[in-house]
Amino acid sequence: MHGTGPPLVTPFDADGALDEAALRDLVGWVESRGVDFLVPCGSNSEAExxxxxERARTIEVVADEASVPVLAGTGSPGKRETLAATESAADVGADAALVVTPFYYGHDQATLEAYYREVADESPIPVYLYSVPVFTDTGLDPETVGRLAEHPNVAGMKDSSGDIAAFQRIRERTADADFDLMVGSGGVLGQALAAGGTGGVLALANIAPEATTAIYGAHEAGDDGRARELTAACVDLDHSVTGEYGIPGLKYAMRQRGAPAGHARSPHRPIDDEARAALDDRLAEFEELRAEF
Structure with a gap:
C-alpha cells in the first residue's frame, strides 16, 4: 500500500446498529477526495x-463497494481469532490484513516476532504489522520489524508510535526489503514521508482526505518542504479529532463536512457544546486553508 488511506469510521445509527447504506456512501465520499486505499476495522472504526x-460484514461491505485496495483490520489478542478474521477478509476480497500487536497480556519482542511469523505463515493475504502503543501498551522494536520484513508474506507496517526517530530506524532496518512503511499520525505525515515512509493510515484522511492526498502528492513531486508545510496546516485539526475529542469528535467533524459518519457506539458519548464549538472553530480554520490544497 502506497499513498494515504483512512482507518475508515464505521457509521452506526442512533440505536447503535451498523448502517450499511451510510458505510457504502462513506466509501464513495472518501474515494472521491483522492484516498489511495481503505482500512475498515481499524482503531478509528470502533472495531473493538x-x-x-459485525467486523466481518463491515469488511465485506467496504470490499464490495471500494474501487481502491482494501487493507482490513483483522488483529485480535489471540492467533486463532486473528487468522479466522484474516481468512474471512480474504474470502470477501480484502487485499491485505492489518494485524495489531497482541494486547491485554504483556509480550516480549521474541514472542511478538514468533506470533507474527505464525500469522504470516498461515495468512492467505499479505500481512501488515500494526504497532500502536498508546492503545496496547506494546510496541514493535525497529530490530524486530527488520527481521519480520524478511518474511515473504509480511508486506509492511503501520507505525502509530508518533516517534519519528524510531520510524527512521525502522526504515533503515527494512530498506533492503520489499516493505511498505506507513505512519499512523497525520500530524507528522510530511516528516514521515521525508524519512522514507511510503504513506499513511490516518484519522485525518477520514475528515480531510483531500489534505492528506495533497501532502502525499507534494512528496511524490519531490517537494518535501511543501509536504511539511501542508502537514503543519493540518496539525491542529488532526489533534482535535485524535488527542482531544476522539472518535465522537471525529464523527461530529465529519458530519459537519457532509460525510455520512453516523454516530459513535457506546461506551462513547456525544461531545458537549464546548467541544462542538471548538471543533467548529478548527473546521473553519481548515476551510480557510483549503485553497492551499
Whole structure:
C-alpha cells in the first residue's frame, strides 16, 4: 500500500446498529477526495466495540463497494481469532490484513516476532504489522520489524508510535526489503514521508482526505518542504479529532463536512457544546486553508 488511506469510521445509527447504506456512501465520499486505499476495522472504526460478525460484514461491505485496495483490520489478542478474521477478509476480497500487536497480556519482542511469523505463515493475504502503543501498551522494536520484513508474506507496517526517530530506524532496518512503511499520525505525515515512509493510515484522511492526498502528492513531486508545510496546516485539526475529542469528535467533524459518519457506539458519548464549538472553530480554520490544497 502506497499513498494515504483512512482507518475508515464505521457509521452506526442512533440505536447503535451498523448502517450499511451510510458505510457504502462513506466509501464513495472518501474515494472521491483522492484516498489511495481503505482500512475498515481499524482503531478509528470502533472495531473493538463490534462483534466478530459485525467486523466481518463491515469488511465485506467496504470490499464490495471500494474501487481502491482494501487493507482490513483483522488483529485480535489471540492467533486463532486473528487468522479466522484474516481468512474471512480474504474470502470477501480484502487485499491485505492489518494485524495489531497482541494486547491485554504483556509480550516480549521474541514472542511478538514468533506470533507474527505464525500469522504470516498461515495468512492467505499479505500481512501488515500494526504497532500502536498508546492503545496496547506494546510496541514493535525497529530490530524486530527488520527481521519480520524478511518474511515473504509480511508486506509492511503501520507505525502509530508518533516517534519519528524510531520510524527512521525502522526504515533503515527494512530498506533492503520489499516493505511498505506507513505512519499512523497525520500530524507528522510530511516528516514521515521525508524519512522514507511510503504513506499513511490516518484519522485525518477520514475528515480531510483531500489534505492528506495533497501532502502525499507534494512528496511524490519531490517537494518535501511543501509536504511539511501542508502537514503543519493540518496539525491542529488532526489533534482535535485524535488527542482531544476522539472518535465522537471525529464523527461530529465529519458530519459537519457532509460525510455520512453516523454516530459513535457506546461506551462513547456525544461531545458537549464546548467541544462542538471548538471543533467548529478548527473546521473553519481548515476551510480557510483549503485553497492551499
Amino acid at each position: 466495540l463490534m462483534t466478530a460478525e
